[in-house]
Amino acid sequence: MIAIQNVSKLYGQTTVLAGISLTVPAGTTLSLIGPSGCGKSTLLRIVMGLITADEGQVAIDSEVMAPQNRLALRQRMGYVIQSGGLFPHLTAHDNLTLVTRYLGWRVDQENQRIGELCDLTGIDETLLARRPGKLSGGQAQRVSLMRALMLDPPVLLMDEPLGAIDPLVRYELQNDLRSIFRKLSKTVLLVTHDLGEAAFLGDRIALMQEGQVIQDGPVRELLHNPATAFVEQFVTAQRSPLQDL
Numbered sequence: 001m002i003a004i005q006n007v008s009k010l011y012g013q014t015t016v017l018a019g020i021s022l023t024v025p026a027g028t029t030l031s032l033i034g035p036s037g038c039g040k041s042t043l044l045r046i047v048m049g050l051i052t053a054d055e056g057q058v059a060i061d062s063e064v065m066a067p068q069n070r071l072a073l074r075q076r077m078g079y080v081i082q083s084g085g086l087f088p089h090l091t092a093h094d095n096l097t098l099v100t101r102y103l104g105w106r107v108d109q110e111n112q113r114i115g116e117l118c119d120l121t122g123i124d125e126t127l128l129a130r131r132p133g134k135l136s137g138g139q140a141q142r143v144s145l146m147r148a149l150m151l152d153p154p155v156l157l158m159d160e161p162l163g164a165i166d167p168l169v170r171y172e173l174q175n176d177l178r179s180i181f182r183k184l185s186k187t188v189l190l191v192t193h194d195l196g197e198a199a200f201l202g203d204r205i206a207l208m209q210e211g212q213v214i215q216d217g218p219v220r221e222l223l224h225n226p227a228t229a230f231v232e233q234f235v236t237a238q239r240s241p242l243q244d245l
Contacts, residue, residue, distance in 0.1 A: 001026045002047060002155060002189055007056035009042055009211075016042050018211040019056070026061075026154070029181055029188040031202030033195060035234070038208040040191045044159050047189060049074050060155060075099075078148030078186075082160040084140040086132040092143045093128040096150055103151075117146040120180060138169040145180075158190045162197065174200055195219075195238040207231055 002024040009017040017039045024030040032040040045051045047058050049070040058065045060073050086095045096117075097110050118125045121142045132140050141161060148156060161177075162170045178201055181188055192198050198205050199219035206216040215227040226232035 001059075001061055002030075002187055003059040003062075004043070004047065005057050005059070007043065007046060007053045007058065009039070009046065009051070009054050015211050017046075017053070020211070020213060021056075022206055022213060022216065024187055024189055026187050027185040028203045029190060029201055031198035031205045032189065032191045032208060033193065033198045033205055034208035036193070039211040040208050041159055043208075044157055044189060044191050048077060048079055048157055075103075075151055076153045077155040077157055078151070078153045080141075080144050080148045080156070080158045080161045082163045083137075084132065084144035086140060086144055086147070088132050091129055091131055092135065092140075095132070095143065096128070096147050098147075100150060113150060113152075114146070117149055120149070120183075121146055122176065136169075137165045138173060141165060141173060142176075145177075149184075154187055156186045156188045158188065160191055160193065163193070177201055195222075195235065207234060 002022075004020055004022045007017055007020045008015070020039075020043060022030065032043065034040050042051070046053050049058075049065055060076060063069065063073065065073055086092070087098070090098070093114070096114055097105075100110050100113075114128070115125065118128075123139060123142045123146070127135060127139055128143070132143070135143065144161070148158075162173055165173065174197060181201065188201075190198070190201055192201075195205075202219075204217060205219055205222060206213050207222060208214065209230055215222055215231050222231060222235050226235060
């Protein structure tokens with residue numbers, strides 16, 4: 001479970017997050033959505049422990065994040081970003097084993113886990129000998145997902161993971177991600193700008209505006225019972241693929 005309580009963040013005089021409180025129950029997916037600059041990626045990075053909130057706290061499975069346990073908690077969270085974020089000078093295989101080598105895994109342990117993840121993500125294991133620049137966008141994003149899952153973390157954080165991918169490949173990956181979420185029962189916090197993707201992948205949607213959560217609930221509530229004029233406007237702008245929900 002992810003518990004976010006009264007989290008605020010300022011950069012200079014600009015309020016990026018203003019008292020955000022959200023809970024993601026274990027085994028569920030929450031989609032964070034909103035216009036650019038609303039604070040959704042900042043919130044995700046605070047949950048990951050990459051930046052520190054000015055106020056409030058984040059807890060992973062009831063353990064509150066603090067400087068002394070931040071690294072240990074990060075190892076319980078997988079992190080996927082737009083365009084994969086793979087190290088370009090390493091092969092895909094070496095990207096996958098970077099952390100496991102640091103943690104002292106045996107080679108046979110690594111190979112077994114990589115084989116499991118290749119089966120899960122549908123990637124040909126021979127492609128792992130290539131560097132990221134020699135992989136397609138879809139292949140690189142599958143490797144990035146494999147890296148996030150390498151330690152089998154209970155929590156998965158995804159920041160616009162499909163944002164820079166060709167629409168046809170994106171459609172395929174959306175289906176694969178939903179299947180993986182359901183199969184693994186991970187706790188997932190997903191940032192996206194696309195309402196259709198948020199609805200397809202998430203059990204709930206939290207719509208943000210100017211550092212605040214404006215509405216949090218199933219997509220049908222946002223569609224049929226918008227909490228504010230902004231929610232109605234945001235939904236209407238992206239509504240065509242969701243008319244039948």
